[in-house]
Amino acid sequence: MSYISRPMSSSSHSNHAAQMPISVAGLSPRVQDLHQRVKTFIDEKVIPLEADFLKHQLSKDKWSVWPPMENLKAEAKSAGLWNLFLPVESDRDVKYGAGLSNIEYAFLCEQMGRSAIAPEAFNCSAPDTGNMEVLVKYGNEEQKKAWLQPLLDGKIRSCFGMTEPAVASSDATNIEASIRREGDYYIINGHKWWTSGASDSRCKMCIFMGKSDRSVSKHQQQSMIIVPMDAPGVTIVRPLLVFGFDDAPHGHAEVTFENVRVPVGNLLLGEGRGFEIAQGRLGPGRIHHCMRLIGMAERSLQLMVERTKSRIAFGKPLATQGTIQADVAKCRLEIEQARLLVLKAAHMMDIYGNKVAAPEIAMIKVAVPNMAQTVVDRAIQSYGGAGVSSDFPLAGFFMWARVLRIADGPDEVHLRSVARMEYAKSVNSKL
Template identity: 55%
Template sequence: MNFEHSQKVKGLLTKLEAFMQEFIYPQERSYHEFVHDPSNLWQEWPKMAELKAAAREQGLWNLFLPKDYGDFSPGLTNLEYAPLAEIMGRTLWASEVFNCSAPDTGNMEVLAKFGSPEQQARWLNPLLAGEIRSAYVMTEPQVASSDATNLELTILPDGDDYVLNGRKWWISGARHPRCKLFLVMGKTLLDNPRHQQHSTIIVPPSTPGVRIERRQTVFGSLNSPGGESELSFENVRVPKSNLILGEGRGFEIAQGRLGPGRIHHCMRSIGQAQRALELMAQRAESRVAFGRKLSEQGSIRQDVARSFCEIEMARLLTLKAADQMDRYGAKVAKDLIAAIKVIAPQMAQTVADRAIQAHGGMGVSDDTPIAEFFTLNRYLRIADGPDEVHMNQLGKQKISACAAEGTR
C-alpha cells in the first residue's frame, strides 16, 4: 500500500488547510453562539451560505463522491478523499461548508448510484448544488433498529401511489430549514425473505401526514438547526415514481450508502482526535501546577504518547479500508470497514477524554471544542450500527475464515 498523497491531493490539502485557517477556525465562536441561542432555534447560521459560496469558488466542493460516480464526481478515490475529510472533521460543522456533510453525502450517493434520471434532476442536482438538504429516515422507536429487518413502517402500493404508515426517530437534520427530502426505508413486500422485504422511497417533509412528533436531545443538546427528531407517517401518499431502484431493494441501497459514509465518519473522528491531542499538548506546555509545567508530569506525557499511537493506528487502519474499497469494493472491504467503525470513534472519545482531563474545568466547558468531540464520538458508537453489531459480524466472519483455513 502506498499512502503517499498525489500532487492533486497535496494541492487540495494545501487549499483546504488555508481555507480552514482563514474562514472556519475564526468563525467557530460565532457559529456556536448563534446555534445555542434559543431565539435562533431551527434557523441556519447566516454566514453558512457565504462560506459555501467561497468554498465552491475555490474548488473545495463535493469532494466526497468517488470517481466511479462519473460526471457527478470531482475525480477523487476514497483513499484520496480521506485526508481531506480528516481536516474537515477538526471543526464539527465544517464539512457542511464544502457540501460534504452527513446525511447529505450518503443520500447523494444513493441518488447518484440508484436514482432514476427524473429523481436525479429533481433531488440530486439541488443537493449537489448545496441548495437543499436531506435526511435519512430509518431507525424506529418500537423495535431494535440495529437489526434493520425489524423495521415495521410500511410502504404499500395503492393505485399510482405508495402509502406510508409508521414511526421513526433519531432522524438527523429533519428540522433543518433547507431539508426538502427524506429517504425513508420501510417494508413493502411483507411475504418476501426478510432481507428482500424493504424498500427506500423519497418523501418530501411537507407531504400531508408527515409530522414531527417531538424534538430529541443528544447529551442535552438540540443540535440546531438540523436536530434529531421523532417522526410519524400517517397515510402518507407519494407517487410510485419516488421509489428508488425497486421494491425490496432497501437493504441493497442501505449497504451501498453506508460503506463510504463510514470511512467519512471515521476520518472526521480522527481529525477531532488529532485536534484534541494538539490542544492537550498546548495546554500541558502552558499550564503550571505545583511548581512544574503539566508537560513535565509523567502521566501527561504518557497520555500524549498513548494518544499519538492510537491516532496513528486508527488513521492507518482507516486508510487501508479506503484503499481496499477503492481496489475491490465495499463487499471485500467489509471487515476493515467494520473494524474502523468500532476503532475510530472509541479512539477519538478516549483521546478527547484525556484532553478534557488535562484542561480541568475548562475541558468540560464550551471554551474549547473538546467536550463536543467527546459527546459526538460517544454518539457515533451507536449511530450507523452500535459497536456490538459490528464486532459480532466481524467476529463471525473472522472465525469462519480462520476455521476454513485450518491448522497450518
C-alpha cells in the same frame, strides 16, 4: 515512506491504485493541493467562526439558517472545494464531484473533522453525502433532476429515515414502517427517530426505509423511497436531545409519517431492494465518519499539547508531568493505528469493492470511535473544568465520538460481524 504497495486486482483503475498512500506525501500533486487548500480554508475561515456559531445555537433563532455558513459555502464552491466526497465508481460519477477515490478523499475528510462546522462548508456533511451517493448510484434521471441536483448545489438539505423507537433498529429487519402501493402512489406509514437533519428548515426530502412486502424473505422485504418533507402526513414531533444538546439548526428529529401519499416514481431502484441500497450507502459513509473522527482526535491532541505547555501547576508546566507525557504518547500511538486501519479499508474499497472490504469497514467502526472517545477524554482531563465547558470544542467532540459508537451501528453488531468473518476462515466452522 508515503505509500505501501499492494497486489493489483483485475478491476483496478490504474497502476497507481496498487499503492496505498499512508500520508499526504503519497497522494498525487492535484490531491495534495486540494488537501492544503481545504486545510487552509478550515484554519483561516472556519475555525475562527466556531464561537459565533455557538452563539447562534444558544440564541432564540437557533433553528434558522446561520448566515455565515451560507457565505462559507459560497466561498468554498467558488474555490472548487465542493462535493469532494463523491468517489469514482464509473466515468459518469466524475461529473458530480471532484473525481477522488475513497482513500484520496479520506485525507481531506480528516481535515474537515477538526471542526464540527467544516463539513457543511464543503457540502460534505452527513446525511446529505450518503443520500447524494444513493441518488447517484440508484436514482433515475427524474429523481436526480428533482433531488440530486439541488443537493449537489447546496440549495437544500435532506434526512434519512431508518431508526424506529419501537424496535431494536440495530437489526434493520425489525423495522416496522410500511410502504404500500395503491395505484400510482405508495402510502407511507411509520414512526422514525434520530432522523438527523429533519429539523433543518432547508431539509426538503427524506430517504425513507420501510417494508413493502412482508411475505418474502426478510432481506427482500425492505424498500427505500423519496418522501418530500412538506408532504401531508409528515410531522416533526420534536428535536431529540443528545446529552442535553439539540444540535440546532441541524437537529435529530422524531418524525411520524401517517398515510403519506408519494408517487410511484419516487421509489428507489425497485421494491425489495432496500438492503442492497443500504449496503451501498454505508460503505463510503463509514469511511467519512471515521476520518472525521481522526481529525477530531488530532485537534484534541493539539489542544492538549498547547494547554499542558502553558498551564502551571505545583510550580511547573503540566507538560513536564510524566503522566501527561504518557497520555500524549498514547494519543499519538492510537491515532496513528486508527488512521492506518481506515486507510486500509478505503484502499480496499477502491481496489476490490465494499464487499471484500467488509471486515475492515466493520473494524474501523469499532476501533475509531473508541479511539476518538479515549483521546478526547484525555484532552478534557488536561483542561480540567474548562474541558467540559463550551469555551472549547472538546465537550462537543466527546459527545459525537460517543454517539458514533451507536449511530452508525452499535459496536456489538460490528464486533459480531468481525467475529463471524474470522470464524468463517476455519474450514470446520459451523457459524
